Amino acid sequence: MIRNRLLHLAQLSAIGLTGYYFGQNKDKLCDVLSGDSVVVDGKRIKSMPGLPVFGTVSAATPYMEMGGKDRVSQIMKYGFPSLDNVRSYDDFVLSYDRRNKVPNWVFEHITKDHIAKNDQVDRSKCDFKPDESIHPFFRSQNTDYKGSGFDRGHMAAAGNHRLTQKHVEQTFFLTNMAPQVGEGFNRHAWNTLEKHVRKLTKVYNNVYCCTGPLYLPRREADGKSYVRYQVIGANTVAVPTHFYKVVVGEAPDGTLDMEAYVMPNQKIPDETPVSSFMVPPETVERAAGLLFFDKVHRSKLNRINGKKV
């Protein structure tokens, strides 16, 4: 009985990566749930128990038809910050916050190839579009942002996904957006931070970037602390007080460097250097309720915010 319920749960939650396997070899369920790798058609694949909802891959999609490579486990190599409402797109993965109608986190794996100039890819052809895979109660619409005074700010930056037109188009789903101050923030300081992250691919073979919103408490006139943020549109999309980026660069020798940033969602003077927004990664983890890169082995971690650890 319990075994049957487990099986049902696993089939629902492991769509895409392991669903095909379950359909063929139900007796090996325990092996899969234990997190071991499993063998399908003579090939060893890594099982990922408990991974919910892969929106772009149907349960019936055989594992080996996923472009020959498992892009999700490439992107998420160093761990998931959380597991609620996870959605994977062709070149990034996010966790969606249904209450606030913005992501909790967005994860990207960036290399030189992903950001190279590509005449086949045209950002100006892209449209911001609601993500139909989200229940209507929790879905943001373009009308929520219209006239709000806020930009639809990408969490996974469009400029990080230039391999194909489809990749850049998927970054325009509103699931990947949060309301950002345009002038002086999204179009300036935040954009500068995004460009800084892209430049890291000159030094590191692989760059892993986690981006998301924060809602930070503020001391008010009565001396007490409150979390206070605006909501916009009929769907009450939350306007985050701050945004974070936690980035890991993987050097050619396999060592890892980490950087963490928090920026307030407000107009920031042009001359402000990105380094002035560096914070200890732990500060972001505590504020966001997430653990970043928890599969990184301490012995591989070389620097945090430029300092030897």
Place this chain on the structure above:
DNA sequence: TTTAATGT
């Protein structure tokens, strides 16, 4: 250059 909204 990349980031977007707004006005025609």
